[in-house]
Amino acid sequence: MGGENPDPDSEFITLLTAHQSALRLYVASLLPGESRAVDVAQQANTTIWKKRDDFEIGTNFKAWIFAIARFEVLNFRKKQAKDSRRLVFSEELEDMMAEELPQLANDLDIRQTALRDCMENLKTAERELILHRYFHRTPLADYSKEIGRPVGSLKVTLHRIRGKLAKCIGSKMAVKEARA
Numbered sequence: 001m002g003g004e005n006p007d008p009d010s011e012f013i014t015l016l017t018a019h020q021s022a023l024r025l026y027v028a029s030l031l032p033g034e035s036r037a038v039d040v041a042q043q044a045n046t047t048i049w050k051k052r053d054d055f056e057i058g059t060n061f062k063a064w065i066f067a068i069a070r071f072e073v074l075n076f077r078k079k080q081a082k083d084s085r086r087l088v089f090s091e092e093l094e095d096m097m098a099e100e101l102p103q104l105a106n107d108l109d110i111r112q113t114a115l116r117d118c119m120e121n122l123k124t125a126e127r128e129l130i131l132h133r134y135f136h137r138t139p140l141a142d143y144s145k146e147i148g149r150p151v152g153s154l155k156v157t158l159h160r161i162r163g164k165l166a167k168c169i170g171s172k173m174a175v176k177e178a179r180a
Contacts (some may be wrong), residue, residue: 008137009052011056011057012052012057013062016045016048016049016065019061019062019065020045022062022065022108022109023041023044023045023069024037024038024041024064026066026069027041027044027069027072027073028041028072029038030069030073031073031076031077036076040069040072040073040076041069041140043076044065044068044069044072044074047068047071047072048065048068051068107173110172110173110176111169111173113173114168114169114173115165115169117168117172118164118165118168118169118172119165121168122161122164122165126157126161126164129143129154129157129158129161130158130161130165133158140155140158142152
């Protein structure tokens with residue numbers, strides 16, 4: 001990692017921070033049902049940090065960290081293989097998952113961007129209802145009292161908004177796929 005930057009780690013830290021959710025998702029998808037997937041992701045972060053000087057800014061950061069994470073998953077599985085009660089995937093299945101999961105993580109990033117864009121297109125009242133229900137996780141009955149609308153009416157409105165968001169996200173995904 002060369003360059004004129006007085007703090008050579010700052011760009012790396014920015015990249016690593018921006019890719020944390022994708023990294024955790026990738027590790028968790030390679031270790032379905034494994035409660036220690038978070039620990040493996042943390043070990044991957046440690047290894048990524050130790051190897052930061054090996055990364056060349058401008059190359060595919062996500063592919064690089066996923067390769068390191070896959071190595072950490074394989075190490076974890078080797079340790080777990082000693083315990084015969086554990087389910088062990090075939091190497092062929094692991095290879096297939098390792099090839100397909102980065103694309104799934106990329107699709108998730110695209111969907112999150114599409115959701116943000118679609119949320120911005122909602123009316124203010126619709127956006128507030130979605131935020132209260134799903135982001136603040138406020139019970140619908142509480143929000144109903146707060147705005148003076150019946151719960152049943154809010155359920156119908158939520159159903160309609162979810163359909164609207166799904167359609168919007170679907171169209172944005174189709175546009176992205178058409179460009180690819």
